[in-house]
Amino acid sequence: MTSPFTLLFASNNRHKAEEINSILGEQFQIITLAEAGIVIDIPEPHDTIAANAAEKSSVIYQLTGKNCFGEDTGLEVEALGGAPGVKSARFAGEKATALDNMTKLQELMKGQKNRKARFVTVISLRLNGEHHLFSGMCSGTLAEVPAGKDGFGYDPLFIPDGSKQSFAEMSMDEKNKFSHRKKAVQAMITFLQQVEKK
Numbered sequence: 574m575t576s577p578f579t580l581l582f583a584s585n586n587r588h589k590a591e592e593i594n595s596i597l598g599e600q601f602q603i604i605t606l607a608e609a610g611i612v613i614d615i616p617e618p619h620d621t622i623a624a625n626a627a628e629k630s631s632v633i634y635q636l637t638g639k640n641c642f643g644e645d646t647g648l649e650v651e652a653l654g655g656a657p658g659v660k661s662a663r664f665a666g667e668k669a670t671a672l673d674n675m676t677k678l679q680e681l682m683k684g685q686k687n688r689k690a691r692f693v694t695v696i697s698l699r700l701n702g703e704h705h706l707f708s709g710m711c712s713g714t715l716a717e718v719p720a721g722k723d724g725f726g727y728d729p730l731f732i733p734d735g736s737k738q739s740f741a742e743m744s745m746d747e748k749n750k751f752s753h754r755k756k757a758v759q760a761m762i763t764f765l766q767q768v769e770k771k
């Protein structure tokens with residue numbers, strides 16, 4: 574049996590790492606920053622999700638020289654002109670918790686009829702010094718009240734199209750049937766499989 578292809582994941586978010594691990598299968602494996610003994614808080618200074626994803630992979634590639642990828646995700650709400658978008662992590666302030674962010678979003682959406690929203694994920698892969706981008710999107714609606722205990726971030730408020738449950742009411746496998754992250758990771762996997770064949 575050949576050993577799995579390994580990539581460093583430029584993130585401290587254990588929820589994201591768990592989700593990505595549940596998608597990868599045996600052919601690929603990720604090493605988190607914690608597992609690699611790297612203690613760093615990578616900033617998200619840019620105006621776009623793609624640029625922030627690229628920042629994460631660039632910082633870790635420059636530090637280690639190893640194949641790695643960064644991931645950035647935003648929740649875009651139609652009635653809010655695409656906000657919080659690239660500012661999703663800091664929507665309610667620099668040190669905001671997921672609950673702070675959800676509470677702010679609920680307040681802004683009170684009485685709002687158009688509840689359409691979408692998650693967008695961009696992955697930035699540094700492979701043998703080359704840069705590749707992959708993206709995934711999931712459209713849905715925002716619930717009036719949060720529901721469910723699983724997942725993370727805005728999951729209790731987000732109901733993907735095609736389901737009646739919020740992401741936080743789903744198992745990881747169920748979330749993966751709809752998720753933005755699953756689509757972006759799958760695009761990266763397909764690309765890596767093609768590269769491996771060459």
Ligand code: IMP
Nearest residue numbers: 644645646647661662671725726727728
């Ligand atoms: P970042 O990609 O780590 O900057 O995350 C942006 C914000 O979106 C953070 O508040 C995350 O908790 C939230 N977030 C990222 N991915 C998801 C998801 O899959 N579901 C719900 N919230 C998410």
